[in-house]
Amino acid sequence: MKEITLNVNGENHRLEIEPHWTLLYVLREKLDLVGTKEGCNAGDCGACTVLIDGKAINSCLFLAVRSEGRRIVTIEGLAQNGKLHPVQQAFVDVGAVQCGFCTPGMVLRAVSLLAENPQPDATEIRQAISGNLCRCTGYVKIVQAIELAAQDVTTGSGVSDE
Amino acid sequence: MSNAYQVVGKRAPLVDSIDKVVGSARFGADIKLPGMLEGKILRSPHPHARIRYVDTAAAEALPGVLGVITAADTPMVRYGTIIPDQTILATDKVRYIGDEVAAVAAVDLETAEAALRLIKVDYELLPPVLDMEAAMRDDSLRVHNDVPNNIADHIHFERGDPDGGRRDAYACFTRRFTTPAVHQCYLEPNSCVATWSENGSLTLWAPNQGPFAARLVLARALVMPEDKIRFIQTFTGGAFGGKTWQQVWPITAVLARKAGRPVRIVLTRQEEFEATLPRVPMIIDLSMGVYRDGRLAFKETRIMSGNGAYSISAPAVHYVAATRYDSLYRLGNIRCTADLVYTNTVPTGMFRGFGNPQMHFAGESMMDMLAEAVGIDPVEIRRRNAALPGDTSAHGWYLGSCAVQETIEKAAEATDLVNRRRGGRPLADGKTFWGIGMASCIHVAGNRTIYKPYDGSNARVQVSGDGSVVVYSGEADLGQGCRTVFAQIAAEVLGVPMDAVTVAAADTDFSPFAIGTVASRVTTLGGLAVDLAAKDARDKILAAAAENWGVPAQALDMENGSVISRSHPERRLSFPVAAEIASDALGGKPVIGVGEYRTEGVVLPDPQTKYGNIAIAYSFGTQVAEVLVDTETGRVRVLRFVAAHDVGRAINPLGVEGQIEGGIAQGIGYALLEEIKMDRGRVLNPDFLDYRIPTSVDIPPIESILVEPDDPNGPFGAKSVGETAVVPTVAAVANAIYDAIGVRLTDLPMTPDRILAALREKRAGSQPSSSGA
Numbered sequence: 001m002k003e004i005t006l007n008v009n010g011e012n013h014r015l016e017i018e019p020h021w022t023l024l025y026v027l028r029e030k031l032d033l034v035g036t037k038e039g040c041n042a043g044d045c046g047a048c049t050v051l052i053d054g055k056a057i058n059s060c061l062f063l064a065v066r067s068e069g070r071r072i073v074t075i076e077g078l079a080q081n082g083k084l085h086p087v088q089q090a091f092v093d094v095g096a097v098q099c100g101f102c103t104p105g106m107v108l109r110a111v112s113l114l115a116e117n118p119q120p121d122a123t124e125i126r127q128a129i130s131g132n133l134c135r136c137t138g139y140v141k142i143v144q145a146i147e148l149a150a151q152d153v154t155t156g157s158g159v160s161d162e
Numbered sequence: 163m164s165n166a167y168q169v170v171g172k173r174a175p176l177v178d179s180i181d182k183v184v185g186s187a188r189f190g191a192d193i194k195l196p197g198m199l200e201g202k203i204l205r206s207p208h209p210h211a212r213i214r215y216v217d218t219a220a221a222e223a224l225p226g227v228l229g230v231i232t233a234a235d236t237p238m239v240r241y242g243t244i245i246p247d248q249t250i251l252a253t254d255k256v257r258y259i260g261d262e263v264a265a266v267a268a269v270d271l272e273t274a275e276a277a278l279r280l281i282k283v284d285y286e287l288l289p290p291v292l293d294m295e296a297a298m299r300d301d302s303l304r305v306h307n308d309v310p311n312n313i314a315d316h317i318h319f320e321r322g323d324p325d326g327g328r329r330d331a332y333a334c335f336t337r338r339f340t341t342p343a344v345h346q347c348y349l350e351p352n353s354c355v356a357t358w359s360e361n362g363s364l365t366l367w368a369p370n371q372g373p374f375a376a377r378l379v380l381a382r383a384l385v386m387p388e389d390k391i392r393f394i395q396t397f398t399g400g401a402f403g404g405k406t407w408q409q410v411w412p413i414t415a416v417l418a419r420k421a422g423r424p425v426r427i428v429l430t431r432q433e434e435f436e437a438t439l440p441r442v443p444m445i446i447d448l449s450m451g452v453y454r455d456g457r458l459a460f461k462e463t464r465i466m467s468g469n470g471a472y473s474i475s476a477p478a479v480h481y482v483a484a485t486r487y488d489s490l491y492r493l494g495n496i497r498c499t500a501d502l503v504y505t506n507t508v509p510t511g512m513f514r515g516f517g518n519p520q521m522h523f524a525g526e527s528m529m530d531m532l533a534e535a536v537g538i539d540p541v542e543i544r545r546r547n548a549a550l551p552g553d554t555s556a557h558g559w560y561l562g563s564c565a566v567q568e569t570i571e572k573a574a575e576a577t578d579l580v581n582r583r584r585g586g587r588p589l590a591d592g593k594t595f596w597g598i599g600m601a602s603c604i605h606v607a608g609n610r611t612i613y614k615p616y617d618g619s620n621a622r623v624q625v626s627g628d629g630s631v632v633v634y635s636g637e638a639d640l641g642q643g644c645r646t647v648f649a650q651i652a653a654e655v656l657g658v659p660m661d662a663v664t665v666a667a668a669d670t671d672f673s674p675f676a677i678g679t680v681a682s683r684v685t686t687l688g689g690l691a692v693d694l695a696a697k698d699a700r701d702k703i704l705a706a707a708a709e710n711w712g713v714p715a716q717a718l719d720m721e722n723g724s725v726i727s728r729s730h731p732e733r734r735l736s737f738p739v740a741a742e743i744a745s746d747a748l749g750g751k752p753v754i755g756v757g758e759y760r761t762e763g764v765v766l767p768d769p770q771t772k773y774g775n776i777a778i779a780y781s782f783g784t785q786v787a788e789v790l791v792d793t794e795t796g797r798v799r800v801l802r803f804v805a806a807h808d809v810g811r812a813i814n815p816l817g818v819e820g821q822i823e824g825g826i827a828q829g830i831g832y833a834l835l836e837e838i839k840m841d842r843g844r845v846l847n848p849d850f851l852d853y854r855i856p857t858s859v860d861i862p863p864i865e866s867i868l869v870e871p872d873d874p875n876g877p878f879g880a881k882s883v884g885e886t887a888v889v890p891t892v893a894a895v896a897n898a899i900y901d902a903i904g905v906r907l908t909d910l911p912m913t914p915d916r917i918l919a920a921l922r923e924k925r926a927g928s929q930p931s932s933s934g935a
């Protein structure tokens with residue numbers, strides 16, 4: 001066991017962890033942040049996507065020890081003061097959510113895309129989310145949602161993940 | 163479509179989508195109970211073997227292990243959804259690689275995994291039964307000792323005069339079509355949390371498609387009264403047919419009893435691919451013929467369906483493949499023989515569309531071949547044969563509404579298919595070919611269920627004194643959006659805004675009985691029950707308001723959320739005030755509306771002849787695919803899909819579009835990418851790296867066209883769409899590939915290798931020509 005401090009959604013957590021534990025495991029089982037999903041535990045589906053210092057990563061492949069001293073944002077930390085992030089709002093509004101299991105990862109992937117590229121075209125969006133599987137929607141409305149959120153973010157009505 | 167309704171027919175985001183975007187929706191693996199242990203299942207590494215003994219002593223002695231179970235800890239009765247051929251854990255034999263042999267509960271996953279490695283199983287290996295045709299021979303080894311020829315189910319029926327039809331046909335073809343086992347690949351793996359109370363009752367949480375239907379089979383497996391089992395549906399991360407039955411439920415239950423603590427088991431993705439219930443693979447030998455004028459002369463089918471090691475719901479899937487396609491067209495001369503065959507491979511089951519996509523792949527490919535043979539286009543042959551509203555089909559299906567004609571025309575028009583067909587001419591680069599293809603389909607809406615023949619639904623609508631509304635239904639939302647549809651129906655009937663309505667999760671202790679989300683029955687049958695319950699609540703509120711005003715109840719009506727007097731429309735009560743009056747009259751109790759929908763006019767088909775009207779309504783659709791085929795690499799790119807679907811009235815057009823888009827995406831995967839590859843019973847690709855499902859870059863823009871005839875039976879005229887959407891997709895892609903490069907692929911998936919091989923055969927002149935009339 002090793003003692004570390006994780007900064008998750010703006011809060012510090014002191015934890016005893018095994019060095020081989022993944023960030024996904026620690027988030028779900030030790031911090032009870034079960035909004036982050038496990039779809040494959042092998043880096044193939046993107047359901048476990050979280051933000052580390054604003055960048056989307058697959059938390060099932062990321063060792064928890066490596067996240068010490070970095071800013072981790074999970075889906076639970078995205079809405080601010082009860083207001084949905086524009087990406088979350090857009091997913092709801094255009095019907096990009098069906099079963100919702102891919103949604104946390106997909107939303108965070110989109111947030112990180114828009115941070116890097118505030119006005120992506122449809123092809124860039126499709127490329128950016130191609131590591132996040134969705135079996136329900138056929139991606140059509142997910143792409144639309146991200147396009148809509150990009151408009152919101154660039155017109156300044158959005159909030160960033162900062 | 164013009165719409166006099168306030169809520170029904172409006173585009174509604176799913177009522178639970180906020181829970182899902184903020185991460186608060188609790189799925190199966192998110193359930194945690196105090197003292198909960200982690201469970202793991204020991205699975206057979208052999209496709210076929212006798213179990214001599216299982217030694218669990220070392221596993222039990224491992225610190226941190228609180229329970230180990232083998233078949234001896236289970237009731238050892240045989241049960242099944244349709245055919246009783248399963249046990250909770252393997253007793254005498256293991257029948258596929260992945261078959262459950264034992265299970266362990268421990269303080270954490272690592273300890274449970276370590277304990278699995280300490281269990282010793284002594285197997286006597288048996289030769290595996292792998293090939294369907296060989297399995298059916300008299301001298302084949304048996305998967306189940308009491309089933310000769312490994313035939314789990316045999317179907318044979320005839321309608322009209324198939325031999326006469328064949329004799330009189332102007333053109334006919336016979337082809338073999340094959341479809342592989344493919345996995346539902348719902349993103350959420352199956353899981354279960356189970357706990358027992360001191361009085362011997364069991365509570366389970368699991369993602370699933372219908373807790374009452376699940377409980378029925380669980381009660382048989384555990385040999386305990388149904389009402390001692392409480393089955394709670396968690397948020398369900400997709401299912402597509404794959405979460406109607408799972409062995410992990412009874413295993414977790416038995417393990418929790420043995421350990422004396424709550425237990426959670428979450429399947430890995432590898433277990434999902436190796437040991438859950440993928441789509442039934444089929445070998446379909448199909449002959450079809452047409453008269454000179456393009457009308458269908460006959461259809462003759464021989465089907466072999468892969469059951470795998472246990473039956474679960476495959477008999478029903480197999481039955482759908484044998485029958486359903488036939489009612490799409492005015493087709494009278496039919497013969498069908500179909501066998502469902504046991505092999506030592508993973509058991510198969512339901513997957514969106516049941517056996518219908520398999521048969522539509524064959525049938526709709528054949529329709530294009532027949533059109534070419536008589537010199538008409540794919541649109542015309544479908545129009546000439548399409549069923550019409552009011553028809554009773556060869557199987558006795560009454561088509562109360564049917565707009566298949568319109569879907570054909572609209573899809574053709576939107577894509578200008580007739581004029582844009584290429585017929586195998588290359589683009590400028592000389593190696594890339596563009597093509598377009600169409601396929602139509604029929605599906606059910608509110609099918610007779612496959613458990614017991616109960617096929618109604620029940621609902622309760624509770625209106626509190628403050629005007630808030632809760633809908634209770636035992637039907638299950640898997641992400642397809644039935645909670646939203648139910649909220650819309652209740653809101654419409656009561657005249658309240660949608661956000662005044664909550665739809666409770668399905669829980670066998672509290673929800674009214676329902677069969678669940680199978681057989682395209684939830685919008686129709688579930689929706690009709692909610693409609694009746696909401697009307698009952700409304701009538702009770704009107705009665706209370708009438709008494710309050712001292713007028714007869716018939717003098718009052720509900721309009722835009724207010725109770726009004728018919729004769730004095732200026733007299734009105736807002737809904738919350740009316741609800742308060744009604745509740746006060748009951749001493750403060752909420753008003754409870756009860757809805758029990760019982761199906762009329764639906765006849766359970768005769769078990770032998772399969773004749774009978776199987777559903778309250780039938781949905782239809784036509785899809786058109788545009789593809790690019792690279793003849794150097796064999797790669798197919800889907801460029802565009804246009805889908806015209808007869809869904810009856812769309813209660814939630816946004817949800818309908820979502821179903822069409824998702825269905826087509828799954829169909830594209832089935833057409834081009836997906837296959838559970840096996841070698842001697844072993845799954846070779848049990849992960850998303852090797853079993854590729856479509857990603858965002860594989861799916862083209864999809865345009866949905868909703869055709870909305872009012873169905874006489876459906877709620878507000880609605881029918882179904884979720885399953886229908888995947889039914890014609892594969893055939894549309896196959897027909898587009900044919901248009902592009904002039905080769906007809908009859909084996910799924912249509913991989914680059916297969917395309918290149920077919921092109922080579924064509925160049926060598928051995929591809930059977932389509933003009934072989």
Ligand code: FES
Binds near residue numbers: 041048049
């Ligand atoms: S769970 Fe991490 S990529 Fe699938």
Ligand code: FES
Binds near residue numbers: 641
């Ligand atoms: S919404 Fe179900 S996997 Fe994406």
